[in-house]
Amino acid sequence: MSTSEAIAYAVKQANVDVIAAYPITPQTIIVERLSEYVHNGELDAEYIAVESEHSAMSACVAASLTGARVFTSTASQGLALMHEVLYLASSLRCPIVMAIANRALSAPINIHCDHSDMMGSRDAGWVQIFAENGQQAYDRIFQAFKLAEDEDILLPVGVNIDGFFLSHAVEGIATISDSEAATFLPPRKAKYYLDYSMPMTFGAFALPDWYFEIKHQVVEAMDRVPKKLAEIEETYYKMTGRKYDHVGVYKTEDAEVCLVCAGSSAATAKFAITRLREKGIKAGLLSIRLFRPFPVESILLHVKDVKALIVMDRAMSPGAPSAPIAQDIKATLYDAGLNIPVANFVYGLGGRDISAAEFESIIMKIVESLKAGRPIEKGVMYWGLRA
Amino acid sequence: MASVKTTTLPGGIINRPGSTIDYKTGTWRVKRPVVNLDKCIGCLICWIYCPEPAIIKRDDGKIDFDYDYCKGCGICSLECPTKAIRIVEE
Amino acid sequence: MLVGEIKTIKELYGLDLIAPGHRACAGCGALIAVRQILMASKRPLIVVSATSCLEVTSTPYPQTMWKTPWVHLLFENAATAASGIEAALKVLSRKYNRQEHYIIAFGGDGGTFDIGIQALSGALERGHRFIYVCYDNEAYMNTGIQRSGATPLGAATTTSPVGTKIVGKTQQKKDLMEIVVAHRIPYAATASPSHWKDLVNKVRKAQSYDGPSFIHVIAPCTRGWYFDTSETIKVARLAVETRYWPLYEVENGRYRITHPVPNPKPLEEFLKVQRRLSHLLLPENAEILESLKAYVNERWERLQKLSACFA
Numbered sequence: 001m002s003t004s005e006a007i008a009y010a011v012k013q014a015n016v017d018v019i020a021a022y023p024i025t026p027q028t029i030i031v032e033r034l035s036e037y038v039h040n041g042e043l044d045a046e047y048i049a050v051e052s053e054h055s056a057m058s059a060c061v062a063a064s065l066t067g068a069r070v071f072t073s074t075a076s077q078g079l080a081l082m083h084e085v086l087y088l089a090s091s092l093r094c095p096i097v098m099a100i101a102n103r104a105l106s107a108p109i110n111i112h113c114d115h116s117d118m119m120g121s122r123d124a125g126w127v128q129i130f131a132e133n134g135q136q137a138y139d140r141i142f143q144a145f146k147l148a149e150d151e152d153i154l155l156p157v158g159v160n161i162d163g164f165f166l167s168h169a170v171e172g173i174a175t176i177s178d179s180e181a182a183t184f185l186p187p188r189k190a191k192y193y194l195d196y197s198m199p200m201t202f203g204a205f206a207l208p209d210w211y212f213e214i215k216h217q218v219v220e221a222m223d224r225v226p227k228k229l230a231e232i233e234e235t236y237y238k239m240t241g242r243k244y245d246h247v248g249v250y251k252t253e254d255a256e257v258c259l260v261c262a263g264s265s266a267a268t269a270k271f272a273i274t275r276l277r278e279k280g281i282k283a284g285l286l287s288i289r290l291f292r293p294f295p296v297e298s299i300l301l302h303v304k305d306v307k308a309l310i311v312m313d314r315a316m317s318p319g320a321p322s323a324p325i326a327q328d329i330k331a332t333l334y335d336a337g338l339n340i341p342v343a344n345f346v347y348g349l350g351g352r353d354i355s356a357a358e359f360e361s362i363i364m365k366i367v368e369s370l371k372a373g374r375p376i377e378k379g380v381m382y383w384g385l386r387a
Numbered sequence: 388m389a390s391v392k393t394t395t396l397p398g399g400i401i402n403r404p405g406s407t408i409d410y411k412t413g414t415w416r417v418k419r420p421v422v423n424l425d426k427c428i429g430c431l432i433c434w435i436y437c438p439e440p441a442i443i444k445r446d447d448g449k450i451d452f453d454y455d456y457c458k459g460c461g462i463c464s465l466e467c468p469t470k471a472i473r474i475v476e477e
Numbered sequence: 478m479l480v481g482e483i484k485t486i487k488e489l490y491g492l493d494l495i496a497p498g499h500r501a502c503a504g505c506g507a508l509i510a511v512r513q514i515l516m517a518s519k520r521p522l523i524v525v526s527a528t529s530c531l532e533v534t535s536t537p538y539p540q541t542m543w544k545t546p547w548v549h550l551l552f553e554n555a556a557t558a559a560s561g562i563e564a565a566l567k568v569l570s571r572k573y574n575r576q577e578h579y580i581i582a583f584g585g586d587g588g589t590f591d592i593g594i595q596a597l598s599g600a601l602e603r604g605h606r607f608i609y610v611c612y613d614n615e616a617y618m619n620t621g622i623q624r625s626g627a628t629p630l631g632a633a634t635t636t637s638p639v640g641t642k643i644v645g646k647t648q649q650k651k652d653l654m655e656i657v658v659a660h661r662i663p664y665a666a667t668a669s670p671s672h673w674k675d676l677v678n679k680v681r682k683a684q685s686y687d688g689p690s691f692i693h694v695i696a697p698c699t700r701g702w703y704f705d706t707s708e709t710i711k712v713a714r715l716a717v718e719t720r721y722w723p724l725y726e727v728e729n730g731r732y733r734i735t736h737p738v739p740n741p742k743p744l745e746e747f748l749k750v751q752r753r754l755s756h757l758l759l760p761e762n763a764e765i766l767e768s769l770k771a772y773v774n775e776r777w778e779r780l781q782k783l784s785a786c787f788a
Contacts, residue, residue, distance in 0.1 A: 017568045020561060044572055046564035050557065051599030058554035058596070062525070062561030065548055068569055088550055093398040154397055187573065192400050194546040194562060196521030196578060201401035203549035204536035214399035214538075399538060407498030407535070407542040415503065431486040435673050436710050438508035439497040444490060456497035460504035460699075461707030474707075 003134035003166045006173045007073070007099050007159070008033030010141035012043045013181035014097075017068035017188075020048035020059035024078040025111045026163040027101035031073055053078035057085035057096075064094035065202055067190035069145065072096065075163055076103035079117040083124070089156040090125025090218050092203060095148030095188070096156040097141065098126075102263065102314075103163040104350040112351020113163040115263065118291075119315040119324045125218040127157040127225055128292040130262040132248065134171045136289075137161050139242055142176070142185055146232045149188050153228055155221050160291075162264040164351065169264075180239055222293045229290065246295035248287030251277060252302040255284030257366050260329060261312040262288040265354060269312070272359035283363050294328045300336050308366050308376055309333075309342045312383075316346055323380055341376035347383040354384065408456075412439070416459035418474045424449050426471035433463035433472060483517060483677045492516040494524075499542035500534040504706030506697040506713060507531055507612045510670040511583060514610060514692070515545070517677035519684050523548070523562055523578045527555035527588035530619045531612065546578075553592040555582040556600035559607040579684055580607035585696075586627035587617045590651050601660040601689045608683045608690045611653065614698035622701040626651040630772065631765040633753045634701070644762055645753075649772050657691045658727045664690035666726035666735070671714035675724055675735055682728070695722045703752030712750055719747040720777045725784070732783035744770050 001009070008030050011019070019038070021031040037043035048063075050056045056072050064070045074082060079100060089096050100118055104110040118128060129144065131137035137159060144157040161167050176184070192200060206214055226246060237243040250270050252258055259269055266287035273283045286302055288295070303309060313323030322330060326344035333340055343366050348354050362383065369376055396402060429448035434440065441457035442450050464472040483489065494515040501508045507530060515524070524547045526532040532549045535542040550558045559582040569575035584593055589611040597609060616634045617623040624637040629650045633639045637646040657665050663686035668676040676694065683690035697712040699705070704712055716722035717736060721744060724736035748754040748766075757766045 017572065018561065018565045020564075044568065046568045048560055048564050048603065050560070051595060051602070055554060055557040055560075055596055055599055058550055058557040059561035059564070061550055062548065062558035063565035064561075066562055066565040066569060067575075068565040070565075084551060085554070091398060092550075192397060192402075194523050194548060194578075195576070196523065196546055197576075198402070199404040199544055199546045201404070201536055201541035201543055201547045202398065204399055204401050204538040204541060205533045205549075206399055206538040210395070210399070210538045214395050217395065217397065217399075395539075401536065401539055401541040403539075404541065404544040405496030406540040407500075407537070408496050409540055410498040410500075410537075412498055412500070431490060435486050435489065435513065436509055436670070438501060438503075438505045438512065438709075439499070440493055440495075440512060441497050453497065458503035459706075460709070461705070462504055462509075462709055465707045466710055 001173055002029065002168055002170045003137045003161050004029035004168065005033055006134045006138040007141055008037070009175065010138045011071050012037045013176070013178055014069065014142060014145050014185055015182070015187065016045050016071045018046050018048065018060070018063040018070045019072060020050050020056045020063065021072045022050055022053045022056045022074070022078060024053070024075050026103060026167045027073045027075045027099060029167065030099055053081040054085060057082040057089065060096045061085060061088050061092060061094050064096050065092065065194050067188060067193035069188045070096045071098070073099040075101040076105055076117045079121060080105060083121055086121050086124035086126060091215060093154035093217070094156055095154055097144045097148055098156065098158050100158050100160045101163045101167040102160050110350040113165050114349045114351065115314040116316065118158065118160055122292060122324065125155065126292060127155050128160060129157065130160045130289055130291055131166065132264055132266045132287060134166065134169060134173050135242070136244055137166065138173050138175065139236065139240065142181065143229065143232050143236055145185055147225065147229055150228055151191060152224050153221050155218065160263065165264040176240060184236065184239060225293050226290070226295060226297070244289050246290040246298040248289055249302055250285040252284035252286060254282055256282040256307045256370070257310060257363055258284045258286055258303055258306045259310045259312065259359070259363060260286045260288065260325065262291060262325060263314065265312060265314070265348070268354060268356050269359045272356040272363065275356065276360055276363060281363065281367055288325060294332070296332045299329070299332055303340065304338065306340060307370055309340055310362060310366055311342055311344045313344065313346050314348050316349065321379065343376050343381065345381045345383040352384055358384065411455045412458050413455045416457060417477055418459045418461065419454065419477055420452055420457065420459065420461065420463050420472045421475055422450055422452065423471045423473070426469045428469055430468060433467055436462050436466050483674065483681065489516045489677065494522070494544045495542045496544060498540070500537055501530065502700055504699045504709045506670060506709045507614060509709065510612050510694045510696050513670055513673050513676055514581065514680050517680040518581060519579050521576060521578045523580050525555050525558045525562070525580065525582040527584035527593060528552035529585040529588055531583055531585070533619060552588050554596050555584045555588060555593060556597040556609055558582065559609070560600045560603060560605045563605040563607055582607060582609045584609070584611055585619070586611060586613040586615060587625045590626035590653050598660065601657065601662050604688050606687055606689065608680065608692060610692045610694060612694050612696040614696045614701060616701050618698050618701045627653070630769045631754065631757045631762065633756065639756050644756070644765060654693055661730065662689045662691060664726065664728050666692050667722065667724055668692055668694045669713045669717050669722055669724060670694065671710045672717060672724060672736060679726060701753065704750050708750060715742065715747040715750065718742045719744045721747050721773055723777055723780055725780055731787040732780060733787065734780055734784045744773060
């Protein structure tokens with residue numbers, strides 16, 4: 001099945017209570033399948049066909065505050081329209097799970113993949129996970145609910161799939177059984193929720209005397225995510241034999257140059273690195289699977305001895321010294337006292353494809369610079385842009 | 388950086404319904420309503436129009452003011468059908 | 478718990494769902510309306526508020542005036558929040574025996590007429606069971622009296638001041654009720670806290686329907702309309718008695734004027750007590766006054782005709 005269908009199937013197996021969503025390419029298949037499940041009685045949930053993404057996230061937040069398990073899905077302009085509500089989801093501690101079929105932002109309007117949509121909301125207090133393929137997306141849905149609903153976390157989780165490259169890609173998916181799903185993910189047990197039997201106020205007005213502390217809760221919960229996700233993954237691994245960690249690692253042990261990327265490009269980059277290794281080039285790959293919180297410790301485990309890092313960003317940050325992932329990588333290195341040169345490439349905007357051969361060229365460019373003793377180019381390079 | 392422990396409930400939930408009673412808005416008042424119990428017929432019209440609410444029904448059915456919260460708007464005085472409430476300077 | 482029609486004030490005593498100590502201005506019309514609505518409401522109840530004076534003054538963290546479960550998300554999405562809660566409790570009651578609740582969403586005129594109208598329309602169209610109450614003080618009072626789609630023609634606000642070239646707001650008030658009625662929801666009504674019996678029974682009627690309902694309640698604002706804090710109810714009553722604020726309901730499409738005003742007071746009576754509108758009585762503004770009067774009269778005549786159709 002396609003990644004979109006796999007996600008919808010996982011959401012059904014997660015026995016969600018409320019789905020509030022609005023159609024937008026390329027995520028629409030997810031909510032179409034979910035509508036079918038609800039209309040055919042295969043999933044006992046309320047599907048709220050809202051009139052905008054702003055309302056989709058608003059309805060999700062409100063539904064979540066009643067103690068329900070809530071899912072939605074969006075992309076691109078939809079995520080942008082949700083923007084102000086995303087902050088409520090995290091600050092009101094709503095364990096919503098959202099699939100994001102990453103797509104470029106207008107203008108010009110474009111329906112294809114890049115990561116600009118999610119990167120634009122990366123400070124909204126959501127846990128953000130990147131899937132590299134359909135299998136990961138399917139498995140991550142269960143883990144996302146488990147993580148989000150944990151009383152120590154209570155944060156919304158985004159599961160990112162590259163628009164079209166993943167959302168519409170068909171592959172064989174190993175599924176878990178409904179009873180395995182029910183055991184791994186029993187119904188949500190909220191501690192605080194909207195109910196007349198315990199009349200509580202949600203979303204109060206906080207002035208400078210309290211705002212900071214309430215807001216800081218999101219940071220505290222974020223700090224607990226890496227360890228909690230690892231525990232959840234361990235349980236899931238025992239059930240399925242599948243585990244993804246916070247970063248995907250390929251041939252980094254003796255790597256001199258390590259490429260960092262996120263999403264479906266990881267598979268392409270892996271193929272390129274395999275070919276380079278055959279030629280004796282010591283290249284490795286780190287794929288960012290958990291993006292928020294940024295997996296600082298996991299990254300440092302693998303980059304200490306490299307001579308250069310190549311960070312591939314599928315989003316721009318106009319005017320900034322680096323694109324989004326490179327900003328985080330550089331901060332990670334700086335805090336660890338590592339002075340490793342970072343080459344930052346922005347690539348593939350608006351769905352422009354990148355081939356394994358191009359990844360090879362990118363890596364070779366850096367390898368040759370190192371060999372020649374030339375400094376690694378600073379700032380942001382735009383790969384594949386017409387001259 | 389180590390996380391700071393806070394005493395707030397998740398998301399800043401308030402679990403003390405009606406807790407604004409901790410704050411005495413009576414201090415805002417510059418004029419106070421005074422009821423003439425001889426004229427009060429206990430119709431509670433003042434009470435239904437009070438924005439706070441800061442009017443209480445006494446055991447005899449007549450009204451009294453909760454000066455801890457009354458902001459002194461004077462609606463009760465204007466609306467009283469028997470003119471039983473007058474407004475005086477604080 | 479109340480059943481049937483509410484006839485006396487005493488039936489409501491003790492049913493308050495808000496506590497004093499809230500930070501609303503002295504003489505706040507919105508708070509009076511909200512108090513009356515909540516007293517009349519069936520229970521169990523969940524209240525939703527849009528960002529507004531009501532939300533800000535009622536929940537100064539760590540205090541809350543609300544004795545009901547209450548939630549505020551944003552300015553423009555109170556109707557959507559109500560949708561989410563209603564849908565969630567429906568499925569949770571089905572799956573896990575959770576109790577279903579009555580839901581009332583409050584929005585000001587800015588949050589309803591303007592920024593929240595899309596969310597309101599969506600929620601009404603989807604048919605969620607809840608009451609949406611627009612408390613209308615005819616401007617953005619929370620941010621300091623800016624004009625909204627609800628501000629009447631000629632009114633002075635901080636973004637439609639009485640200038641030397643342009644006098645107040647240059648457009649008529651949007652007819653929100655007609656927009657709501659076009660959704661063919663079971664129940665929509667206007668109300669005024671001055672006519673409390675009419676208001677509380679409209680709440681009960683709205684809650685008897687298994688679908689969305691709408692109550693448009695006038696909420697005179699002492700700060701924004703510029704009248705003495707003691708005159709809130711007097712001003713609301715004048716709005717009704719001059720036919721500026723007709724009290725009517727639309728029940729399953731049938732119009733009915735619930736408070737006929739056979740001998741209306743001149744509109745001037747309503748205008749002269751508020752500094753936001755009293756300049757319309759100056760001779761140089763006669764044209765604006767005529768326009769406003771025409772708007773009020775045409776609406777009343779139309780309502781009368783519609784009511785007669787269904788009598």
